[in-house]
Amino acid sequence: MLSASLMPGNGAKACTNIIVTRGASKDNSCIVSYAADSHVLYGELYYHPAADWKPGALLNITEWDTARPMGSIAQVPHTYKTVGNMNEHQLIIAETTWGGREELLDTTAVMDYGSLIYVTLQRARTAREAIKVIVDLVNEYGYASEGESFSIADRDEAWVMDLIGKGVDLRDGKNLRKGMVWVARRVPDGYICSHANQARITTFPLDDPENCLYAPDVISFAREMGFYEGADEDFDFSAAYCPYDFGTVRACDARTWSAFNTLCDGVFTYEKDGVTVTEKASDYYDYITGENLAHRMPLFVRPARKLGVKDVADMMRDHFEGTPLDMTTDIGAGGNALPYRWRPMGFSYNGWNYINERAIATQQTGFWFVAQARHDLPDMIGGLLWFGTDDAATSYLTPIYSNTDAVPECFREGNGSMLEYSSTASFWINNRVTNHCYKAYNIMAPTVREAIDKFENSQIDEKVKAMDAAALEAYNRILPKAEKKASSSKDYFAPVRKMLTDYSVSTAQNQFDAWVALEQLLVVKFIDGNVKAQDADGNFIHSKYSERMPAGLVQPGYTDKWKEAVVRDHGDVIRER
Incomplete structure (x- = not known):
């Protein structure tokens, strides 16, 4: 039971x-x-x-x-x-x-x-x-x-x-x-x-x-x-x-x-x-x-x-x-x-x-995150919520500062539901991407994972660090004035929060657009069990005679484990005579 x-x-x-x-x-x-x-x-x-x-x-x-x-x-x-x-x-x-x-x-x-x-x-x-x-x-x-x-x-x-x-x-x-x-x-x-x-x-x-x-x-x-x-x-x-x-x-x-x-x-x-x-x-x-x-x-x-x-x-x-x-x-x-x-x-x-096994990554994820409480930064800047939707294995995390004053449209509450498709919602585009992958996982998921790694690594290694530095510089410039007039109702740090909000929203929306394009790529590249070849720049390779006709098309087939099971179950019928 x-x-x-x-x-x-x-x-x-x-x-x-x-x-x-x-x-x-x-x-x-x-x-x-x-x-x-x-x-x-x-x-x-x-x-x-x-x-x-x-x-x-x-x-x-x-x-x-x-x-x-x-x-x-x-x-x-x-x-x-x-x-x-x-x-x-x-x-x-x-x-x-x-x-x-x-x-x-x-x-x-x-x-x-x-x-x-x-x-x-x-x-x-x-x-x-x-x-x-x-x-x-x-x-x-x-x-x-x-x-x-x-x-x-x-x-x-x-x-x-x-x-x-x-x-x-x-x-x-x-x-x-x-x-x-x-x-x-x-x-x-x-x-x-x-x-x-x-x-x-x-x-x-x-x-x-x-x-x-x-x-x-x-x-x-x-x-x-x-x-x-x-x-x-x-x-x-x-x-x-x-x-x-x-x-x-x-x-x-x-x-x-x-x-x-x-x-x-x-x-x-x-x-x-x-x-x-x-x-x-x-x-x-x-x-x-x-x-x-x-x-x-x-x-x-x-x-x-x-x-x-x-x-x-x-x-x-x-x-x-x-x-x-x-x-x-x-x-x-x-x-x-x-x-x-x-x-x-x-x-x-x-x-x-x-x-059956139940792994950490699963198909029925609503949202997921990796949150950082960063000791070496003030609370205004330190809180960072790397947020994503749907299956973690084929979805990206985008940085959202916890002092943001707005939520990206792709994550907004009410933008779609489990019974209402929205073409502008992160949840639905991630579902489209991952459900493509479920059809031929070992063939398609590596393309998605490559895109995930490229985005997340660039954010972690470069872009968030640059945003942190810019926000901290503005924060330190404002801090003496805010402390001096602590009794004032003026929101001295509004410019800092605006920087964090603009970054959080624009990064999320730009990545959402990138995922819409990725879903289209998956449809074209992997249609009908075929895999179309691409060059080093990601362009599809076409035939000598037409730019509308692919060249280098391959059909990966199935795993040996599957072949073994099929032969055991149905080999007498499909074996060549």
Whole structure:
């Protein structure tokens, strides 16, 4: 039977996060990646300007997954600007859903997990503040969703937080247990963390508030509910509130393993009881394949090298390539090494149940990002959200500064939907590109990946650095005047934000136009299973007699794995006599 986290649903219940601390990054920034994976979620960039609110103002809460009205909460006097999952103070919050014990779902609560993220981004400046805001909101209004893992980072620290509600007391049908049980652990500097729809925090220090925070009743409530009987120091949050099984490990924790495996060059190095431990990633094959569910992976590991945005972005494009779970090599990949399996993930045949692999990159992504909280730049400039839509493996990330004052039209909320095609929307052009590739993946996807790498590398290596320098020069020029007249209502930094906004919008729109052209190229170059030749400048090679007739046309055919399967199934009929 498929686990709850594998079953189809409306929400973003199949997501992946990677967390990189300052000491593990190339540029002294905290990095968080996120893929919002859902079959019904439309890819767009949420934007809320900073605002002041009158006493008594209320905020209506709408469930992020379903648009269902949940109720209202008291508004705060001032809310911060948010762009996607980042705010103007470089705070980042992302998530993955893990379900957990069904009896802990609170059907009377107001705050769903998505609203909890976006409301917190409007109210908190730092990761520690965010944890407090999350806890306070849930304690006052209840938690209406399943179990979640949150990635929470600012310019200094990165945290991972596991949480789940307390359910409804069925003795009288009223919620006598409003709130949640939770644990938050700071990712040690120089380390990385990852989570993918499975609660990751097991045991945790009980007296280290600098690095670990938790609900005061996180252990006693588990005892009350019959989830745990042992000593406090042996309490395992994940085992108590999110019991793992074959499905959650194979389809969820396996993605975390793959991220660690690649970013650590196949070696897990971590601290345990004050001792440095070094293990091979392959030692955990028994766990990720479901053979030994007790062999849990470490929560934090050291990467093999300092990581940058491109390292993390490319990790989000992973399909287990080069591992025993490689989705491009078995017959399920068809004749052109397609690293996807259409849903449902599980199927039964001849009395046996099977589950296809679920990689980090997946076809049903709404939007995804790699966010940077850059310690060495002021908040005005430091927050950078590399944002994209649809399948990460065949879509690009474009830089959006978190202090932008506008959203590019291609990402604008309301520009299309899952039921409404828009020719000006990033989500739809990326879907067109990737669905072309699904027909002949190993032939077509490399063309798309080449275009992705060219754009992202030029932004990372050159253009963003130039924009940072120009914005910082303007910021430093304005800063003395702004500090001198701090009581003034004048917006001294408006010119800086305009620079950042113009850059974010124009870069996104120009790349959108480039992707429209790429989609047209794919149609022409790969039509009908043929591949047209191009010269070094990208021009199609034509025949000696006509510029309208291609030359050098090739037909790549199929993989040997596919040929073997066809011969085994149908060879007696199609074999030459």
